[in-house]
Amino acid sequence: MLDLLKPTVVRKRALRQGRDTREEILNAAEDLLQRRGYNAFSYQHIAVQLDIRNAAIHYHFPSKEDLGVALVQRYRQRFRDWTDEIAAKANAWGRLNAYFQTYVEYAEAQCKICPGGVLGSEFEAIPEEMRHEARLLMREIFEWLVETLELGRAQGSLTFLGDSRHKAVEIGAALQGGLQIARMAGPERFHQVLQQLALELCHSGADSLP
Amino acid sequence: MLDLLKPTVVRKRALRQGRDTREEILNAAEDLLQRRGYNAFSYQHIAVQLDIRNAAIHYHFPSKEDLGVALVQRYRQRFRDWTDEIAAKANAWGRLNAYFQTYVEYAEAQCKICPGGVLGSEFEAIPEEMRHEARLLMREIFEWLVETLELGRAQGSLTFLGDSRHKAVEIGAALQGGLQIARMAGPERFHQVLQQLALELCHSGADSLP
DNA sequence: GTCTATATCCGGATAGAC
DNA sequence: GTCTATCCGGATATAGAC
Numbered sequence: 001m002l003d004l005l006k007p008t009v010v011r012k013r014a015l016r017q018g019r020d021t022r023e024e025i026l027n028a029a030e031d032l033l034q035r036r037g038y039n040a041f042s043y044q045h046i047a048v049q050l051d052i053r054n055a056a057i058h059y060h061f062p063s064k065e066d067l068g069v070a071l072v073q074r075y076r077q078r079f080r081d082w083t084d085e086i087a088a089k090a091n092a093w094g095r096l097n098a099y100f101q102t103y104v105e106y107a108e109a110q111c112k113i114c115p116g117g118v119l120g121s122e123f124e125a126i127p128e129e130m131r132h133e134a135r136l137l138m139r140e141i142f143e144w145l146v147e148t149l150e151l152g153r154a155q156g157s158l159t160f161l162g163d164s165r166h167k168a169v170e171i172g173a174a175l176q177g178g179l180q181i182a183r184m185a186g187p188e189r190f191h192q193v194l195q196q197l198a199l200e201l202c203h204s205g206a207d208s209l210p
Numbered sequence: 211m212l213d214l215l216k217p218t219v220v221r222k223r224a225l226r227q228g229r230d231t232r233e234e235i236l237n238a239a240e241d242l243l244q245r246r247g248y249n250a251f252s253y254q255h256i257a258v259q260l261d262i263r264n265a266a267i268h269y270h271f272p273s274k275e276d277l278g279v280a281l282v283q284r285y286r287q288r289f290r291d292w293t294d295e296i297a298a299k300a301n302a303w304g305r306l307n308a309y310f311q312t313y314v315e316y317a318e319a320q321c322k323i324c325p326g327g328v329l330g331s332e333f334e335a336i337p338e339e340m341r342h343e344a345r346l347l348m349r350e351i352f353e354w355l356v357e358t359l360e361l362g363r364a365q366g367s368l369t370f371l372g373d374s375r376h377k378a379v380e381i382g383a384a385l386q387g388g389l390q391i392a393r394m395a396g397p398e399r400f401h402q403v404l405q406q407l408a409l410e411l412c413h414s415g416a417d418s419l420p
Numbered sequence: 421g422t423c424t425a426t427a428t429c430c431g432g433a434t435a436g437a438c
Numbered sequence: 439g440t441c442t443a444t445c446c447g448g449a450t451a452t453a454g455a456c
Contacts, residue, residue: 016422037335058450111334123321124321131394165402173391174383175387177386178379181326184341185352193379193380195372200372254430263441265435265441269440
């Protein structure tokens with residue numbers, strides 16, 4: 001057949017048939033972002049990982065800023081989808097616990113940190129449009145946390161001292177910082193943070209937290 | 211005099227007489243580190259700020275790794291000195307509050323983040339010896355926090371739920387994450403974290419926290 | 421859509437004059 | 439101890455063939 005007549009170049013094409021390169025780039029970049037940070041990963045890292053050339057990435061994302069912005073927008077969309085989904089399934093404590101679980105995966109998967117941690121740390125060293133998206137992401141997470149805490153307090157499934165907005169930032173900050181500390185001091189540190197958070201929300205933390 | 215006979219070159223030298231260039235480099239680098247992160251600052255940034263040439267920095271710190279390691283070692287030394295000093299002056303709550311205060315300065319000075327936040331975020335993208343120093347720094351801070359919490363509990367000046375080690379990581383993580391969140395969402399976020407922490411240590415937080 | 425080849429720039433680093 | 443000049447490698451980005 002025609003395919004057999006054509007050598008390596010076509011084989012490579014065939015390999016990429018049906019594969020969504022753009023999506024794979026985003027996946028690889030997301031992984032790199034949460035491992036190395038924005039300024040410490042390059043198009044080369046992605047190219048090697050996907051076995052494509054540098055220029056192929058530039059076709060999908062002309063500049064690195066485009067890629068960075070797309071990443072944060074994807075985080076935001078994913079968070080929206082996730083909150084919609086979880087709202088149907090669980091009460092406030094269940095939701096919060098499910099949220100914690102995403103961080104557990106970051107910590108255990110292997111020492112990833114969360115988007116907020118990366119963007120916050122490098123905030124002064126990322127393009128303006130990424131900063132804009134980062135602000136939106138943080139606001140959306142914050143608002144969801146506040147709502148969830150207030151709901152939990154009303155339901156009686158969560159108990160905590162003080163203003164729910166203050167508690168929300170504290171929780172968000174502790175999770176974010178906890179992942180970073182875990183990298184340096186070992187993953188058990190992150191579990192200690194989780195246990196303390198659970199304890200202060202009046203849950204034993206022994207049931208669902210590993 | 212002899213000085214007047216010699217032109218610009220000597221004037222520059224004269225300007226630097228009595229100035230500790232090595233120390234100034236460290237100061238500038240520390241500032242850049244907490245603003246932009248390790249991988250996003252260059253010798254050029256420092257050179258411009260101090261009005262010296264690139265090569266002058268390499269004289270004091272042959273490689274960027276040397277500079278990075280020196281920075282973390284200085285953080286460690288400073289922390290040791292600080293804890294010695296504060297131990298003579300205050301009870302457990304006073305010590306902890308003084309520790310909080312250093313973070314308040316980071317947040318207010320202008321949107322700096324803490325050493326642990328930088329090193330944790332970029333952990334996979336910094337030289338091995340820096341990682342080593344970072345681990346030591348984090349351990350030292352952690353141990354001091356645990357001691358302080360236990361002392362406070364014994365004294366009755368601090369009250370909190372659960373294991374003092376867990377509480378120590380939670381506090382450290384919340385401070386670290388809080389600074390990063392404050393960059394993206396505004397400085398009031400950091401104060402909310404502080405108030406919540408104080409509240410959960412059974413202090414009004416209204417007295418000494420701005 | 422992906423490749424090869426190349427342009428451009430920047431950061432870390434060294435040599436040698438002063 | 440600091441300078442000027444320069445090297446080298448790596449990173450972003452573009453041009454044009456396939």
